[in-house]
Amino acid sequence: MQKIKVFFDNKRGIRVTERAFTTKLKYMDRAYIVTVDIGREPLYVSLVISAALLAFIFKFEKLLYAHEQMAILFVCALMVGAGYSVASLTLSTIYNDRIKIWHDFWTVKKSKDAIEDAKCVFQISGTINT
DSSP states (O other): OOOOOEEEEOSSSOEEESSEEEOSSOEEEGGGEEEEEEEOHHHHHHHHHHHHHHHHHHHTTTTSOHHHHHHHHHHHHHHHHHHHHEEEEEEEETTOOEEEEEEEHHHHHHHHHHHHHHHHHHHHHSSOOO
16 A cells, blocks of 8 residues: 655644645645645735824824824734735636635745645656555
């Protein structure tokens, strides 16, 4: 019996093997995955909102107390930090099915790298024996 090679397993549900990409609720056969993209939408949204809050501070700096300005700056820093740490992983198949998974950026990056490694192994071997 042949063992299945595991490229990534984070113990929280995401697992990449030479045959499939699985989460707790989703399964996708590795052979059908065509593109893998990382989306940073929360980062972009948090940057825009933080820029708007900073513009608010600069516009009304004479009406705001120092502790109010610091509180707004703290909220901006928290939003940018949270936006940086969240990302989406989008998998597209040859049948135009798309799976989007939201997770922390580091897990998404490792998952993408593992899928690309599995893709290279699949292309080198040609087929996977069952």
